[in-house]
Amino acid sequence: MRAADTEPVAAEDAADAVLVGLDGLDGARRRTDRAVARMRSRALARTGDxxxxxxxxxxxxxxxxxxxxxxxxEAGQDAAAEVRAAAAALDPALEVVVVDGGQPSPALLLGVE
Structure with missing residues (x-):
């Protein structure tokens, strides 16, 4: 392996170390891992019904x-309102962010953390 192949990774690690401090890098990675582990998602091919x-x-x-x-x-016109209403019925304290992604598939992608 040439040194040039590893330099970008080393540069990224060095930048991370500067941002969070040498002792804090492992802690930052652990916090990131925990946050990702708490996230759940679901893709819906359709909305409504x-x-x-x-x-x-x-x-x-x-x-x-x-x-x-x-x-x-491909989501229905009322998809955003449907998401907000369903979330409010389940947990009024849940913060809801709806983004018009425009992706061809899935019709709706939900992520919770």
Whole structure:
């Protein structure tokens, strides 16, 4: 392996070390790992007909703080309102962020953390 092949990774590690301090790098990685482990997601091929409500009912757990919905091109016109209403019915304290992603598939991508 040439040194040039490893330099970008070494540079990224060095930048991380500067940002969080040499002792804090492992802690930052552990916090990131824990955050990723707490995230759950679900992709829906369609919206409406209770699909969003049923998906959120199985996805949202006590203590969840944030629901992110990425609305695709094939989602129904009321998908954003449907997500907000279903989330409010499950947990009024849950923060909801809806993004018009426009992706061709899935119709709706839900992420909870």
């Amino acid at each position: 209770r699909a969003v409500r049923d998906a959120l009912a199985s996805l949202v757990r006590p203590g969840d703080e944030l629901l992110t919905a990425l609305v695709g091109a």
